[in-house]
Amino acid sequence: MGRSPCCEKAHMNKGAWTKEEDQLLVDYIRKHGEGCWRSLPRAAGLQRCGKSCRLRWMNYLRPDLKRGNFTEEEDELIIKLHSLLGNKWSLIAGRLPGRTDNEIKNYWNTHIKRKLLSRGIDPNTHRLINESTVSPSSLQNDIVNESLHLDFTGPDQERLVKAEPVVQEEGNNNNNNNNNCTSSGTTSDKDFQNEDDWVLNLELSVGPAATTYRYESTRKTSLDSAESNRRWGSELYGGRSDAVCLCCRIGLFRNESCRNCRISDVRTIRESRIL
DNA sequence: AACCACGCCAACCGCACACCG
DNA sequence: CCGGTGTGCGGTTGGCGTGGT
CATH class of the missing domain: 1.10.10.60 (Homeodomain-like)
Structure with a gap:
């Protein structure tokens, strides 16, 4: 041009x-x-x-960059985020304070890929290499039970909507890149009576514990937020609520001083930008 | 000591998108 | 609406360090 x-x-x-x-x-x-x-x-x-x-x-x-090796928690977080977001390194980096997209990308290519392969997991699809027919529901349960709490809004919202979900519906592996589903690839008629009516709240919030996925409708005439959360967690993932705050888990705060932990409803725990 | 292979990672490149006039 | 410009992103590359022979 x-x-x-x-x-x-x-x-x-x-x-x-x-x-x-x-x-x-x-x-x-x-x-x-x-x-x-x-x-x-x-x-x-x-x-x-x-x-x-x-x-x-x-x-x-940049002065706020974190130097040094990735921690085990960061490893697992990257793996989980990649399973949801794919190669959206900047989005992933946004959830790892002090880490850059380039750094994470390099780390993924040099370490994590190998780590996943050694576990028998395909790093691209996050499926077991030997199990070509893993049911999507069990896959999604795996991801959720291993504990990501995602809550997207703000500047990432637009980009996330465009992100191609890695976990895809069985028999629909080729052409669902354009649906506005959540990053976990779970939008369905059952969940949304009229998909166009829903606007996802895509502010990303990450806590490493087994929390429910949460989504909110900005359309007040639809389900209220609590109900949508309940459905999201319970219907789709058998909603668990035993959240553990990332800040506390990786030792940045004690429970009493962590603002996340002071929030009573675990479904509303949001990632505080650590640091 | 010299050579080679390999891994790591900083940096580059091309493209896409947002913004503005 | 359109074209130019600035910025950000993801894939790729090349140089350096290290370990093995």
Whole structure:
């Protein structure tokens, strides 16, 4: 389409960043904040294209990045989120504070894939490799019983709706990419009398314990939120409510100081952006 | 010590989307 | 509505480090 390149490549540095370049970028962003990546390099005195600067900042220089190995909890969370979201690395990264999409993507490709294969699980489909005919209901129960609590709204909502569910209905494996089902791929006529009437609340909330999936209708004439939660949890997943807060489980808070744990109704536990 | 194979990960690339005039 | 621009995302690549021979 003849689109102009993001920068004049002839005069740009490529490859690994030097300490000096890093310092220039950090100093500039500290002073002026993020944004306008296209003009940033010139303003900061860098011979880099804006995209390169953005990537360097996002994946390496940001002060809130968590360095070091992934924990077992993070591993499991990534696996569960991937089973629901597929290769939506940015969405997954959004649920792992301090981790970047690139980092998670690399980690998935180098570690988790292998880990799943060693468990006899296909990393793409999250199905047992030997069991080609796993019933979708048992699959969904597996995912839920192993404990994700997802609650999506906000900026992720749009993107999640577009996400292709990995868990698919048996016999409907090819063409259900466009339905506006939840990421668990569970929309059905039974659940929605009129699918168009429903707007999913897609704010993602993750707690590692066995909680119910929750969905909300913004349409007040439909089921109220409590009822929809009940149906969602009970009908589809045999609703469990023994939630354990992620913050407490990974040791960031004690129960009494965790705002999640102060919320009485576990169905409304929302992920507090840890850190 | 030299070579090779492999794994890891930072960085690049192309595309899609959002926004704006 | 359309085209240009900026930004973000996901797939891929290439260089470096490490372990084995």
